[in-house]
Amino acid sequence: MxxxxxxxxxxxxxxxxxxxxxxxxxxxxxxxxxxxxxxxxxxxxxxxxxxxxxxxxxxxxGQNLVLADNDYRHFGFALDSHAAVDDIAQRARQAGSLVWEPRQEPFPVGYYCGLRDPNGNYVEFSYGQPLGPGADDFSKLTPPKEA
Incomplete structure (x- = not known):
């Protein structure tokens, strides 16, 4: 299959x-x-x-979504540097759509910020996650054990 x-x-x-x-x-x-x-x-x-x-x-x-500030469902986009994340955050701040200020988290999260699109969806922009530029060692991810 x-x-x-x-x-x-x-x-x-x-x-x-x-x-x-x-x-x-x-x-x-x-x-x-x-x-x-x-x-x-x-x-x-x-x-x-x-x-x-x-x-x-x-x-x-459709109808606009109203997500709580602590609701982390989102679409994720990878960027090529910390500076690119900061640039998106600054542009979003000026547009009134920044919801998560840029922050650094341990692997595999990396450096990221979050925006709210006009419909209420959250959109993350990151650098250093395993699926994008600046990726740390992808082999560090541990797959879940089979049940």
Whole structure:
């Protein structure tokens, strides 16, 4: 049996245009497909060169989320330096969307900050996690024991 592979996340958002602008501005994503059926608008966004790997699907007609400050569910994006995390945090601070100030945590978390997108989703920007630039030794991760 083939192992499933994550290909997309679909977000049902209230203000699709504001979300498109956020993911362009802070995540560098671009629209790769869009369509409209009556009032229903659907937009696919991807990081450059990852269009065939992983996408965000934005759909209008949703409701904004209200997440507690201590709710850490989020989308994670890797950056190439501490300075890049600080830059995103500064831009987000000016835009009023910074929710987690930059901080350093032990491996495997690294250096990160968090933003709130226009729909209320949290978005993390990190440096030094095992899945991105500046990664520490990935072999330090301990897989869970089989039950």
């Amino acid at each position: 083939q192992t499933p592979r994550l290909t997309h996340i679909a977000l049902h958002v209230e203000d699709i245009d504001a979300c498109v602008q956020f993911y362009r501005q802070f995540c560098g994503m671009a629209i790769i497909h869009q369509r409209q059926h009556g009032p229903k608008k659907i937009i696919w966004m991807a990081e450059p060169s990852r269009e065939a790997d992983f996408i965000f699907v934005l759909m209008n007609g």
